[in-house]
Amino acid sequence: MQTDIVDIYEKAAVQMHPQKKEWLMKKTVNVLLVLVMVLCVGSVAFANGQQEADVDDGTILIGHTANNTGIDSYQTTHDKVYRDTIANTEGVEAIILDAKGDVAKQISQIETLIQKGVDAMTVWPVNGKAVVPAVKKAFDAGIPVIIVNSLIDESGYEYAVGFAGPNTYTEGENAAKGMIKALDGKGDVVELMGLPGYVTAINRSEGFQDYIKANAPGITILATEPTDWNRAKATQVMENLIVKYGDQIDGVYVADDNVGIGGLNALKEAGMAGDVVMTSACMFGEGYDAMEEGYIMGSVYQSPAEDARKAVETAIKAAKGEEVPFWNYFETPVVTPDNMKDFERPNF
Amino acid sequence: MQQAELMANPAEQRTTLMRRIAKATEKHGLIVAFFIVVAFFSIASENFLSPKNVMLVLRQVSILGTIAIGMTIVITVGHFDLSVGSLTSLTAVVVISMHDIVGPVPAMLIAILVGLISGAFIGYLVGYLRLNSLIITLGMLVGLQAIVLIYTGGKYTRIVAPDETWFGFIGRGFLFGVPLPVIILGVLLLIFSVILLKTVFGRQVFSVGGNPTASKFSGISDRKIIFTAFVISGFLTAIAGIIMGSRLMAAQNYLGQGYEFEVIAGVILGGVSLSGGEGNIFKAFIGILIIGILKNGFLLLGFPYYFQWVAQWVIVVGVVWLDVATKRGKVLG
Numbered sequence: 022m023q024t025d026i027v028d029i030y031e032k033a034a035v036q037m038h039p040q041k042k043e044w045l046m047k048k049t050v051n052v053l054l055v056l057v058m059v060l061c062v063g064s065v066a067f068a069n070g071q072q073e074a075d076v077d078d079g080t081i082l083i084g085h086t087a088n089n090t091g092i093d094s095y096q097t098t099h100d101k102v103y104r105d106t107i108a109n110t111e112g113v114e115a116i117i118l119d120a121k122g123d124v125a126k127q128i129s130q131i132e133t134l135i136q137k138g139v140d141a142m143t144v145w146p147v148n149g150k151a152v153v154p155a156v157k158k159a160f161d162a163g164i165p166v167i168i169v170n171s172l173i174d175e176s177g178y179e180y181a182v183g184f185a186g187p188n189t190y191t192e193g194e195n196a197a198k199g200m201i202k203a204l205d206g207k208g209d210v211v212e213l214m215g216l217p218g219y220v221t222a223i224n225r226s227e228g229f230q231d232y233i234k235a236n237a238p239g240i241t242i243l244a245t246e247p248t249d250w251n252r253a254k255a256t257q258v259m260e261n262l263i264v265k266y267g268d269q270i271d272g273v274y275v276a277d278d279n280v281g282i283g284g285l286n287a288l289k290e291a292g293m294a295g296d297v298v299m300t301s302a303c304m305f306g307e308g309y310d311a312m313e314e315g316y317i318m319g320s321v322y323q324s325p326a327e328d329a330r331k332a333v334e335t336a337i338k339a340a341k342g343e344e345v346p347f348w349n350y351f352e353t354p355v356v357t358p359d360n361m362k363d364f365e366r367p368n369f
Numbered sequence: 370m371q372q373a374e375l376m377a378n379p380a381e382q383r384t385t386l387m388r389r390i391a392k393a394t395e396k397h398g399l400i401v402a403f404f405i406v407v408a409f410f411s412i413a414s415e416n417f418l419s420p421k422n423v424m425l426v427l428r429q430v431s432i433l434g435t436i437a438i439g440m441t442i443v444i445t446v447g448h449f450d451l452s453v454g455s456l457t458s459l460t461a462v463v464v465i466s467m468h469d470i471v472g473p474v475p476a477m478l479i480a481i482l483v484g485l486i487s488g489a490f491i492g493y494l495v496g497y498l499r500l501n502s503l504i505i506t507l508g509m510l511v512g513l514q515a516i517v518l519i520y521t522g523g524k525y526t527r528i529v530a531p532d533e534t535w536f537g538f539i540g541r542g543f544l545f546g547v548p549l550p551v552i553i554l555g556v557l558l559l560i561f562s563v564i565l566l567k568t569v570f571g572r573q574v575f576s577v578g579g580n581p582t583a584s585k586f587s588g589i590s591d592r593k594i595i596f597t598a599f600v601i602s603g604f605l606t607a608i609a610g611i612i613m614g615s616r617l618m619a620a621q622n623y624l625g626q627g628y629e630f631e632v633i634a635g636v637i638l639g640g641v642s643l644s645g646g647e648g649n650i651f652k653a654f655i656g657i658l659i660i661g662i663l664k665n666g667f668l669l670l671g672f673p674y675y676f677q678w679v680a681q682w683v684i685v686v687g688v689v690w691l692d693v694a695t696k697r698g699k700v701l702g
Contacts, residue, residue, distance in 0.1 A: 261668040
């Protein structure tokens with residue numbers, strides 16, 4: 022492979038006059054330098070804009086480093102509600118940073134927040150293991166850290182005041198309850214899980230499987246297949262599972278509604294949608310519609326707004342020096358066709 | 370290839386049966402490998418060769434197959450296009466979001482236009498400014514993905530009333546019992562094979578990829594050829610994005626993530642030379658097909674997921690080895 026790359030490079034170089042080549046390289050380097058400078062200036066300006074919030078001494082100052090705002094609607098809504106909640110709470114200011122999915126950036130952001138002397142900080146970890154040393158630094162500086170939405174590695178628990186977010190294991194259990202009820206405790210089920218190795222995916226899978234094994238001996242889990250949270254892949258995997266098991270499938274458990282809609286595409290084409298019970302561990306807008314149409318029989322409501330509010334609420338408590346329990350779960354209620362009218366259609 | 374045949378000549382004179390088989394494999398190593406894979410799965414799983422499953426696999430690979438045609442041309446001309454995964458996401462998102470605003474046909478035209486612009490942009494940088502395609506398209510991989518996220522604001526885009534439009538027919542429909550994406554792929558395979566094998570442009574693609582210096586001296590404008598190759602790749606990727614969008618009637622921001630590697634792996638499996646100058650569109654498709662069969666077959670056999678990766682890797686290495694070994698005429702040593 023490497024030699025091939027060199028070959029191609031040389032091939033390109035052969036046709037170029039040496040001086041021209043040198044000029045081109047200089048030019049490229051120049052362009053890159055300018056780009057780097059623009060980016061630096063831009064980020065400094067951006068950081069300055071955010072620092073304006075940092076003024077008063079009587080107010081509580083909370084720091085936040087988000088995982089990757091804008092990458093999906095869940096995180097977008099989370100960010101919006103986080104900001105709104107801070108704005109609507111008297112005497113609380115916040116410095117809100119976004120790690121953009123880059124763990125190195127998140128670590129330096131945590132260090133920045135320590136230097137700013139925030140009263141508490143919330144961290145939505147990009148990587149559960151890599152942020153642990155940074156969290157320890159905050160702990161050493163006496164700043165309470167709340168881990169938000171996704172857990173950090175267990176080695177970091179002692180440095181965090183608490184966790185605020187959904188209980189993804191319970192979400193899996195709740196989906197299992199829905200499945201047992203819809204199947205009357207008997208049948209064969211396939212599971213479309215999220216991305217292997219990702220805590221949310223593992224917890225939702227284990228929560229479901231453990232609950233089924235303990236409470237419904239009549240239900241067999243035929244297969245558990247990863248979909249990487251990708252709808253197109255979920256469709257393909259479901260198609261293949263239908264070829265393998267066909268009418269034997271009585272139920273499909275999906276890790277979230279995006280995966281669910283992917284699976285549903287395949288079930289609809291096989292003429293099995295509606296006959297096969299589908300339950301989901303996390304409800305999205307489209308899943309809400311699918312439940313209305315009778316394709317999804319049970320789901321779990323995880324609201325990014327509740328998620329953000331819980332984070333802010335816990336952080337304020339910690340900043341005031343109040344005792345905070347380690348696990349601060351927000352409610353993730355079960356949604357069925359019977360009670361779905363009590364829930365607003367998710368906007369993600 | 371010619372050299373390999375010359376070297377194999379003395380072996381040909383001793384025409385034992387084994388040598389004859391070896392000679393056959395020499396020419397068609399990939400085809401042999403393909404039939405070995407098919408034979409294995411049809412013995413191991415009763416469902417594998419059912420017409421339903423065959424159609425399913427063909428439809429599953431049709432999107433990668435469409436992208437692979439462009440990739441074959443780009444690699445044959447001596448370059449890489451790593452941007453195809455992100456461009457699939459972008460064109461799918463564009464066609465879905467535009468569908469409800471301007472209707473299906475204009476939405477598709479816009480998506481194709483996006484593909485052409487992306488291809489022309491890369492083609493200009495690589496062909497005319499002589500920048501390294503690996504770096505440029507790696508940049509495009511990230512850049513196009515960023516455009517998708519900025520464009521959608523991170524939201525899933527979807528067609529609000531999927532039952533009230535014919536747009537879904539492209540990805541979901543059947544013609545004479547054959548899925549439409551498969552028919553589209555078949556037509557594209559034919560058209561581009563003819564272009565590559567029977568036109569002046571096609572011969573110039575091989576010439577520029579195989580021996581750039583010689584082709585330059587014989588007056589071929591390699592800039593134009595490289596530019597066109599990337600435009601074709603952008604166009605075909607847009608077609609793939611449209612089929613994908615129509616298949617799902619919705620588009621996720623990371624829909625095509627990783628496609629570039631699956632396509633390149635398939636194309637290499639199909640014997641397209643990484644150093645340029647050698648490639649066959651149909652063989653590249655067989656390479657893609659092998660990868661699709663592996664995914665489908667392993668699931669039918671109920672292989673644990675992580676072992677599927679290992680097995681896929683082993684088979685890819687195995688097939689490439691078989692292909693290279695046969696070309697060198699050294700299957701039997």
